[in-house]
Amino acid sequence: MENRQWLINDRPTGRPLKDTDFKLVDGEARAPEAGEVLVRTLYLGFDPAQKGWMENIGGYVAPTEIGEVMRGSGIGEVVESKSSAFKAGDKVSGMLRWQEYATLPAAELQKLEDDELLTANLGAMGTTGMTAYFGLLKHGRPKPGDTVVVSGAAGATGSMVGQIAKIAGCKVIGIAGGDAKCAWLIDELGYDAAIDYKNENDLRGKLRALAPRGVDVIYDNVGGRILNDMLSCLAMHGRVVICGGISRYELGKMPAGPENYFNLIFMRGTMEGFIVLDYIPEYPVARARMRQWIREGRIKFKEDIQNGLENAPRTLMRLFQGENFGKQMLKL
Amino acid sequence: MENRQWLINDRPTGRPLKDTDFKLVDGEARAPEAGEVLVRTLYLGFDPAQKGWMENIGGYVAPTEIGEVMRGSGIGEVVESKSSAFKAGDKVSGMLRWQEYATLPAAELQKLEDDELLTANLGAMGTTGMTAYFGLLKHGRPKPGDTVVVSGAAGATGSMVGQIAKIAGCKVIGIAGGDAKCAWLIDELGYDAAIDYKNENDLRGKLRALAPRGVDVIYDNVGGRILNDMLSCLAMHGRVVICGGISRYELGKMPAGPENYFNLIFMRGTMEGFIVLDYIPEYPVARARMRQWIREGRIKFKEDIQNGLENAPRTLMRLFQGENFGKQMLKL
Numbered sequence: 001m002e003n004r005q006w007l008i009n010d011r012p013t014g015r016p017l018k019d020t021d022f023k024l025v026d027g028e029a030r031a032p033e034a035g036e037v038l039v040r041t042l043y044l045g046f047d048p049a050q051k052g053w054m055e056n057i058g059g060y061v062a063p064t065e066i067g068e069v070m071r072g073s074g075i076g077e078v079v080e081s082k083s084s085a086f087k088a089g090d091k092v093s094g095m096l097r098w099q100e101y102a103t104l105p106a107a108e109l110q111k112l113e114d115d116e117l118l119t120a121n122l123g124a125m126g127t128t129g130m131t132a133y134f135g136l137l138k139h140g141r142p143k144p145g146d147t148v149v150v151s152g153a154a155g156a157t158g159s160m161v162g163q164i165a166k167i168a169g170c171k172v173i174g175i176a177g178g179d180a181k182c183a184w185l186i187d188e189l190g191y192d193a194a195i196d197y198k199n200e201n202d203l204r205g206k207l208r209a210l211a212p213r214g215v216d217v218i219y220d221n222v223g224g225r226i227l228n229d230m231l232s233c234l235a236m237h238g239r240v241v242i243c244g245g246i247s248r249y250e251l252g253k254m255p256a257g258p259e260n261y262f263n264l265i266f267m268r269g270t271m272e273g274f275i276v277l278d279y280i281p282e283y284p285v286a287r288a289r290m291r292q293w294i295r296e297g298r299i300k301f302k303e304d305i306q307n308g309l310e311n312a313p314r315t316l317m318r319l320f321q322g323e324n325f326g327k328q329m330l331k332l
Numbered sequence: 333m334e335n336r337q338w339l340i341n342d343r344p345t346g347r348p349l350k351d352t353d354f355k356l357v358d359g360e361a362r363a364p365e366a367g368e369v370l371v372r373t374l375y376l377g378f379d380p381a382q383k384g385w386m387e388n389i390g391g392y393v394a395p396t397e398i399g400e401v402m403r404g405s406g407i408g409e410v411v412e413s414k415s416s417a418f419k420a421g422d423k424v425s426g427m428l429r430w431q432e433y434a435t436l437p438a439a440e441l442q443k444l445e446d447d448e449l450l451t452a453n454l455g456a457m458g459t460t461g462m463t464a465y466f467g468l469l470k471h472g473r474p475k476p477g478d479t480v481v482v483s484g485a486a487g488a489t490g491s492m493v494g495q496i497a498k499i500a501g502c503k504v505i506g507i508a509g510g511d512a513k514c515a516w517l518i519d520e521l522g523y524d525a526a527i528d529y530k531n532e533n534d535l536r537g538k539l540r541a542l543a544p545r546g547v548d549v550i551y552d553n554v555g556g557r558i559l560n561d562m563l564s565c566l567a568m569h570g571r572v573v574i575c576g577g578i579s580r581y582e583l584g585k586m587p588a589g590p591e592n593y594f595n596l597i598f599m600r601g602t603m604e605g606f607i608v609l610d611y612i613p614e615y616p617v618a619r620a621r622m623r624q625w626i627r628e629g630r631i632k633f634k635e636d637i638q639n640g641l642e643n644a645p646r647t648l649m650r651l652f653q654g655e656n657f658g659k660q661m662l663k664l
Contacts, residue, residue, distance in 0.1 A: 274600050
């Protein structure tokens with residue numbers, strides 16, 4: 001069966017992505033063997049980490065190779081199943097990659113409820129939402145009354161972090177770029193305050209004014225100067241959760257370290273990193289809670305859905321140009 | 333009663349200490365009132381943090397004022413007691429400051445055993461030893477078989493950290509400056525390896541070779557480039573304990589942040605700061621253990637004892653010029 005596929009064609013190390021980093025080919029869908037499932041891709045999800053995978057930064061996933069089908073998670077429909085766990089027509093999620101059809105072991109697919117929240121399985125209930133949920137709750141350890149500050153607050157992860165922190169009884173301050181995003185954080189998501197870092201010369205002073213007692217939890221999606229300014233406002237026994245930093249992928253190297261890491265001493269603070277994949281065994285409980293919160297209107301989200309497999313590279317680039325507002329997806 | 337005192341005469345912010353930062357005056361010892369004790373200073377202990385206190389960096393102790401008697405801990409003998417807790421002749425420790433006599437509330441003094449380990453109450457069993465003990469055990473959380481790396485390893489704190497880590501069943505690598513210190517770490521203190529950072533161009537490669545599986549606990553007394561190189565070798569679920577950094581006091585500002593803080597994400601690591609004063613309620617147990625380990629020969633230490641109150645400023649400066657080898661003290 002014909003199967004259009006995007007291959008990794010080059011490594012974007014230390015530079016922005018280019019069209020020639022990818023190559024569209026007419027491949028073949030392999031028929032499923034015993035225990036395998038053939039899936040037709042419906043939606044692909046996009047994440048800055050994908051550029052890191054192409055560069056083999058990180059080492060927490062298997063190295064990528066030039067010529068392999070570009071990695072990416074997606075939602076699909078089962079076309080043919082050689083596993084008792086799935087039947088034709090089932091909706092599933094998994095590492096479908098950038099292609100029209102994927103043949104995968106049943107164990108690598110999750111069965112999804114086929115309802116109005118189907119695409120949310122790539123965002124609020126997918127890795128993005130899980131990153132927010134486990135990063136905040138396991139590593140930020142918020143208590144009711146705590147002040148939480150989130151950078152990249154209008155992003156797919158950041159917007160979940162702030163809303164979960166509100167559910168946890170916290171005061172939430174978001175840092176985002178631009179009036180529209182800041183207004184959305186306050187008016188739609190219920191953040192207590194939002195700082196537009198593009199129009200704020202004194203981020204530190206502004207944050208200090210909004211959190212005079214300091215911030216108990218810093219959830220950083222950005223790194224660099226913004227992390228440093230947030231660190232200067234750490235409250236006693238504050239927790240700093242570090243979760244990537246899109247700037248890193250563009251720089252192609254680590255951003256400058258935050259000189260205010262030293263404040264961890266004075267404030268008896270902790271800074272913790274994590275990889276959300278470590279929490280996969282706990283996903284079902286977290287997903288069920290997210291689903292309920294979404295149904296109750298306590299968690300809201302935006303999706304930015306582009307169209308057509310041929311636009312996959314351009315869709316990934318949107319993330320790095322800040323063009324998306326909401327979880328970036330592509331519909332095939 | 334005549335009481336020579338060194339006053340804080342200037343703030344050494346952003347520059348090395350100078351003689352004129354201090355002023356020697358002929359003061360007066362105040363007679364003790366009810367609940368107070370008059371103590372004659374026998375020994376003073378020195379620590380890099382004292383420069384930070386003069387600059388009012390940190391904020392975890394009360395601000396200093398120009399004209400106040402220079403702060404410093406010491407060991408003394410009770411001359412006159414208006415408290416039932418002490419009697420003349422008792423040996424005590426406390427914040428005696430740089431003066432011949434101190435009049436203090438009994439509650440601010442600790443009674444010491446008057447034995448051959450008297451001066452160790454300023455070092456191995458004092459704040460220095462407590463910093464090593466609680467920083468390593470509470471924040472480094474070493475397990476038998478872990479690899480621990482310590483910077484400033486031959487310093488008063490660092491040398492205790494490595495020895496306690498050995499008692500805890502760990503492999504210990506020390507980073508120190510110079511052959512003599514490195515030889516001492518291995519031959520006398522039982523470190524498994526020592527790296528002379530002054531004669532090692534590839535600190536990262538050397539550390540990686542000594543700890544191919546990575547380091548489970550980083551105990552940093554230095555900051556800057558050395559911390560950054562250690563972070564690059566963090567093992568999965570590694571713990572980073574940050575404990576000052578003498579470079580900071582010389583710079584007068586925060587050192588550059590460690591860009592490899594990002595490794596905390598990939599390695600699911602934690603970086604924690606602490607202030608040892610928070611553990612004061614737990615000092616008695618820790619002191620008793622340190623005393624036992626010293627008696628058993630499992631903890632060794634060096635003391636660098638200068639003489640004469642008039643040499644107090646010069647003695648503090650020795651720390652910043654790397655002249656001391658062992659806990660820096662002054663005998664009056």
